[in-house]
Amino acid sequence: MTDSTLRPRRSVLYMPGANERALEKAKTLPTDALILDLEDSVAPDAKADARKRVAAAAASGEYGYREVTIRVNAPDTVWHADDLRAAAEAGPDAVVVPKVDSPETVRAVERALEAAGAPDRTAIWAMIETPLAMFDARAIAAASERLTVLVMGTNDLAKELHAEHVPGRAPLLTGLSLALLAARATGKTILDGVYNDVQDLAGFEAECLQGRQFGFDGKTLIHPKQLEPCNRLFAPSEDAVAHSRRIIEAFDQATSEGRGVVTVDGRMIENLHVEDARRILALAGAVAGR
Ligand SMILES: CC(C)(COP(=O)(O)OP(=O)(O)OC[C@H]1O[C@@H](n2cnc3c(N)ncnc32)[C@H](O)[C@@H]1OP(=O)(O)O)[C@@H](O)C(=O)NCCC(=O)NCCSC(=O)C[C@H](O)C(=O)O
Numbered sequence: 001m002t003d004s005t006l007r008p009r010r011s012v013l014y015m016p017g018a019n020e021r022a023l024e025k026a027k028t029l030p031t032d033a034l035i036l037d038l039e040d041s042v043a044p045d046a047k048a049d050a051r052k053r054v055a056a057a058a059a060s061g062e063y064g065y066r067e068v069t070i071r072v073n074a075p076d077t078v079w080h081a082d083d084l085r086a087a088a089e090a091g092p093d094a095v096v097v098p099k100v101d102s103p104e105t106v107r108a109v110e111r112a113l114e115a116a117g118a119p120d121r122t123a124i125w126a127m128i129e130t131p132l133a134m135f136d137a138r139a140i141a142a143a144s145e146r147l148t149v150l151v152m153g154t155n156d157l158a159k160e161l162h163a164e165h166v167p168g169r170a171p172l173l174t175g176l177s178l179a180l181l182a183a184r185a186t187g188k189t190i191l192d193g194v195y196n197d198v199q200d201l202a203g204f205e206a207e208c209l210q211g212r213q214f215g216f217d218g219k220t221l222i223h224p225k226q227l228e229p230c231n232r233l234f235a236p237s238e239d240a241v242a243h244s245r246r247i248i249e250a251f252d253q254a255t256s257e258g259r260g261v262v263t264v265d266g267r268m269i270e271n272l273h274v275e276d277a278r279r280i281l282a283l284a285g286a287v288a289g290r
């Protein structure tokens with residue numbers, strides 16, 4: 001089975017579905033994926049018009065290598081069913097579902113997409129952004145084979161927790177960890193939440209680094225300025241690639257001499273480190289293919 005986390009999803013840019021200029025601009029931006037938003041960034045009066053725009057954009061085939069996804073409105077809203085029908089007809093790479101609280105929500109979305117004739121290629125990306133979702137994250141992640149990606153919604157999570165946005169994100173760390181454990185336990189990709197201060201690139205880089213160190217596959221973004229640092233920080237660095245090669249060579253050499261453990265740069269290397277080194281090289285190769 002192909003490891004879905006080896007598809008580069010370093011940068012995943014949201015854009016308001018009502019913003020025609022942003023939808024056009026996205027065709028040239030170096031983002032691995034796009035989330036055409038119908039939820040929070042679109043005013044109630046603009047929802048119907050935005051739905052038509054994003055459906056046309058998703059069906060256009062004009063976004064090249066970029067994955068194109070549509071974020072529908074939440075399951076308990078009046079727009080949800082119409083959004084799902086429009087998305088199913090447009091056939092984006094994925095439908096992003098906000099406020100997923102239970103595995104049943106995922107299964108209901110899957111049934112609605114299939115009833116509306118969505119192609120098999122249209123995946124479900126579930127947003128994990130409520131306290132209930134944290135307690136059920138593993139079951140949500142495992143609810144459907146169509147579900148390929150978990151997306152952190154750190155603004156909603158902070159709101160629900162009555163937490164403050166602070167450097168280092170201490171109030172959110174339990175939720176981030178639970179969602180990561182769920183993604184890794186079920187073999188799904190997981191994306192970190194957005195950084196709201198588009199002027200503060202140093203703070204943004206620090207949060208990208210923290211997300212990468214935790215194990216996130218990439219980060220969701222709100223502004224084109226955030227693309228370059230995000231792509232750089234979520235790709236394996238040259239040092240990481242060189243180190244991975246050294247690990248594989250040293251271990252191959254040790255194995256040929258009948259040993260199962262070796263040191264590289266003074267650190268112990270066993271088979272599991274070799275597996276991780278191979279994953280890093282495969283990801284670096286996929287990123288280079290971009
Ligand atoms: C945050 C913004 C409102 C800032 O807008 P603005 O001040 O207009 O930006 P700039 O003038 O600096 O824009 C420069 C050019 O870049 C284009 N642009 C800006 N943002 C985007 C974008 N996201 N995608 C594509 N292109 C973009 C502008 O059009 C300008 O282009 P040009 O005129 O040709 O120079 C704005 O960036 C924005 O709306 N961002 C996205 C907001 C959004 O989608 N929010 C919803 C998702 S976040 C969320 O809900 C997460 C989750 O649910 C949670 O709970 O955490």
Ligand SMILES: [Mg+2]
Pocket residue numbers: 040098129153154155156
């Ligand atoms: Mg949200």
